[in-house]
Amino acid sequence: MVKSSDSEVRPCSIGALAVIPWEPPRLNCVAESGCGLIEEYADRWAVVTGASSGIGAEYARVLASRGMHVILVARRKERLKELAAELFDKHGTRTEVISADLSQSEEVGRLFREIEQLDVPVEILVNNAGFGVVADIPNTSREDVLDLIRVNISALTDLTYRFLPSMIERRHGAILNIASVAGFQPVAYMGAYAASKSYVLHFSEALWAETRDHNVTVIAVCPGPTRTEFFDVAGVSGWLKKQSAQTPEQVVKSSLKAAERNRQFVITGWRNRLLSLLVRMAPRKIAVLESRKYFRPKPRNASSSHAVSTDEIAKDSESSAKSA
Numbered sequence: 192m193v194k195s196s197d198s199e200v201r202p203c204s205i206g207a208l209a210v211i212p213w214e215p216p217r218l219n220c221v222a223e224s225g226c227g228l229i230e231e232y233a234d235r236w237a238v239v240t241g242a243s244s245g246i247g248a249e250y251a252r253v254l255a256s257r258g259m260h261v262i263l264v265a266r267r268k269e270r271l272k273e274l275a276a277e278l279f280d281k282h283g284t285r286t287e288v289i290s291a292d293l294s295q296s297e298e299v300g301r302l303f304r305e306i307e308q309l310d311v312p313v314e315i316l317v318n319n320a321g322f323g324v325v326a327d328i329p330n331t332s333r334e335d336v337l338d339l340i341r342v343n344i345s346a347l348t349d350l351t352y353r354f355l356p357s358m359i360e361r362r363h364g365a366i367l368n369i370a371s372v373a374g375f376q377p378v379a380y381m382g383a384y385a386a387s388k389s390y391v392l393h394f395s396e397a398l399w400a401e402t403r404d405h406n407v408t409v410i411a412v413c414p415g416p417t418r419t420e421f422f423d424v425a426g427v428s429g430w431l432k433k434q435s436a437q438t439p440e441q442v443v444k445s446s447l448k449a450a451e452r453n454r455q456f457v458i459t460g461w462r463n464r465l466l467s468l469l470v471r472m473a474p475r476k477i478a479v480l481e482s483r484k485y486f487r488p489k490p491r492n493a494s495s496s497h498a499v500s501t502d503e504i505a506k507d508s509e510s511s512a513k514s515a
């Protein structure tokens with residue numbers, strides 16, 4: 192699939208550099224011919240973690256609609272079974288349901304062994320399972336934060352290193368690691384979550400570079416606020432009502448397109464791209480101080496505990512960037 196002629200080595204012609212061989216950047220088949228990473232995978236297998244709701248369920252739907260067989264992973268087995276039935280009715284593709292709590296390292300190992308026993312080559316791994324914890328310091332549960340690190344970082348890393356070697360051996364495969372726009376900056380009142388997503392972003396980008404010559408792709412997917420159960424689980428139910436947010440459909444469509452183009456990361460949605468750019472342009476001190484406005488708990492008598500909208504943040508960020 193990869194045209195090895197791309198790696199033809201020619202000498203560089205500038206003065207003393209003439210002795211240094213110049214290697215043109217190697218493009219994979221997708222970038223060259225638009226053959227389509229995902230389309231190629233019809234009738235092959237994908238694993239989607241966190242498939243019981245939100246973005247993960249949408250990945251499963253879209254991949255099945257493209258002809259893939261999907262292994263659905265999450266704790267809520269009933270939800271996975273319902274989704275499996277839906278996928279079979281609509282697309283006739285095969286689905287396997289594996290219930291696993293990814294905050295337990297032995298469960299991650301069991302999950303991998305169960306997938307191995309299915310004896311199917313996994314062409315796409317979507318490391319999507321994850322959750323956030325939003326609270327001020329006195330109200331933060333240490334145990335929840337440690338679970339967050341186990342799911343968002345440890346399980347994702349473990350699964351990535353378990354599946355990548357066989358993809359590299361086959362010279363075929365893709366891993367989509369779900370990060371977040373929160374990964375581009377520290378975020379007050381959700382510090383561990385934002386830091387976990389910075390890890391996912393940097394880890395995935397590094398692997399993208401490492402796997403480039405193996406016809407395998409690793410991409411960090413960075414959604415902004417998205418209409419899912421995420422904020423209910425994070426402890427800020429209702430926060431999303433005041434936000435401009437994407438749908439899981441938009442996130443999945445945009446991320447698959449970026450994976451097809453072999454991008455190292457994608458920020459889904461122009462608004463999220465703009466906000467994230469402003470954050471990166473602003474001095475770090477301003478960016479982190481401004482971030483307090485997202486989730487700062489309101490005084491007890493206020494009607495809503497988390498009332499600042501992303502529109503207000505956008506205005507604030509713009510003025511911060513201007514004054515910087």
Ligand SMILES: NC(=O)c1ccc[n+]([C@@H]2O[C@H](COP(=O)([O-])OP(=O)(O)OC[C@H]3O[C@@H](n4cnc5c(N)ncnc54)[C@H](OP(=O)(O)O)[C@@H]3O)[C@@H](O)[C@H]2O)c1
Nearest residue numbers: 241243244245246265266267293321371416417419420421
């Ligand atoms: N929604 C947003 O605004 C947003 C923005 C940026 C990034 N993200 C990221 O997108 C990903 C998907 O989140 P979502 O928005 O779709 O939220 P969601 O609707 O709450 O889905 C989270 C999924 O993760 C699974 N999960 C959580 N803890 C798990 C555990 N211990 N073991 C196994 N599975 C677990 C959940 O399944 P069970 O509860 O059934 O186990 C669920 O399927 C997450 O990584 C999140 O950080 C979301």
